[in-house]
Amino acid sequence: MAFICRSAAQLLRPCRTAPFALTATRLCSSGGKYEYIVVEKRGQNNNVGFIQLNRPKALNALCDGLMREVGHALDGFEVDSGVGAIVITGSDRAFAAGADIKEMQNRTFQECYGGNFLAHWNRVSTVKKPVIAAVNGFALGGGCELAMMCDIIYAGEKAQFGQPEILLGTIPGAGGTQRLTRAVGKSLAMEMVLTGDRIGAQEAKQSAFELTLAEGNRLEKRLFHATFATDDRKEGMTAFVEKRKASFQDN
Template identity: 60%
Template sequence: MSSLNFARNVFAKLILPVKCNLRLLDKAIGSRCMSIGNYEYIIAEKKGEKNNVGLIKLNRPRALNALCDGLMKDLKNALDAFEADKDVGCIVLTGSEKAFAAGADIKEMSQKEFSEVYGGNFLSHWNSLTQCKKPVIAAVNGYALGGGCELAMMCDIIYAGDKAQFGQPEITLGTIPGAGGTQRLCKAVGKSRAMEMILTGDRMSAQEAQTSGLVSKVFPVNQLVDEAIKSAEKISGFSKLTIAMCKEAVNTAYELSLQEGLHFEKRIFHATFATKDRKEGMTAFLEKRQPNFTDS
């Protein structure tokens, strides 16, 4: 056992209470992690060797991370904070090993009336995740159902633990998906598979999700978040300016025809030639050295 791990064990057993928050333990013994903000329903911290990855953990364990209004507001505020942080290049969104998010908060929604949800454009503020310029990786363990599945699909990349389950069971509640489920799931897995899931409420395993293209990679449950952070660190090492441009180009592919998309891509490609990072990247390649990107 390394001296660092030994210090963790001694500190955890002799000084901290059994239920001590792991974030405080990491901070106390000098781990490379930094808590950000004070939230009720999430935990936000910076991760990675260079503290350049934003980690957001949904934290309503008794409700299986049901997506109540307060949680979604916390999520938006944390995303805004990481967007404004010049050191952070990529964000990882996760839940617990039991549930990424088991759905929207049914108790909160059950008494709402048509005039209230229609007039107030209910759930519109959930789109804040899709407006984030920095890439977001969803690390999904356990249940990702209803709003939880929709939240994962709003992210740019989805990694899953090998016990994860995806589904849109709104039909069993007498309603339909309302945060993108009928739209994004079709684009991810095709019409027939999406229609089957949405009309039956049946779930999809992590392995099925990977085969169908909904999920990029599947990892053992206890390795999932670390692997997502590892990928996020790699992304964060590139030019943040170019990463944002690349993300915009890929997302635009879903909105335009092929010819329109190719034209848009070419213009974004041309635009990179106005950046210092493009010049540095190509110069470093020719000089056989690592580039020093300045996000400019």
């Protein structure tokens, strides 16, 4: 297992300065090619599962279809005895710039709470094989949460991490308040969540950025659902989609 993880890490080193240029076996979903991701096997003997988020025009915004495809690919790699480790990456500009706000904009509290919105995102953290996030560019909101769900994070010099949900009138809803606190400490996590400020790869490393699961994830998700009952959440997401400054009313 240690050898396979080192092999996966070696695959990632070139991506910090240039795109991947390695022999790979392209995989497809059971119904044909994936729409939002690229799935391959790489490394020696194709023993590293590789998932690349592929919505470049949307900076890899995490729409529902993309996250379901990621879950499907993880399912396949988990039962593949030839795969010992899995890599999730994005593009040079963005790992993932966040959840798809246009998709979330008109959701109601009843829909989110009753349907346990975002519950399937947690699939990444339940995989029984090591999952590595290769981050370059933006890892914001849901993108930062997706990276923190992985077991190991490798970041390029241009990587930026942040939880800017407060600027949309909501809170992190996929583990951000829980994992981030344990990754960078309470003080910096509070600053990032309450201001929406970002940190670069170097500051993240100095803050001992790492992954930890927490029971508080369940409470966080329900509080996130509750924000969909507020006018500020609707105004924040609408303003984002309309590319204007939000006018919040609640305190």
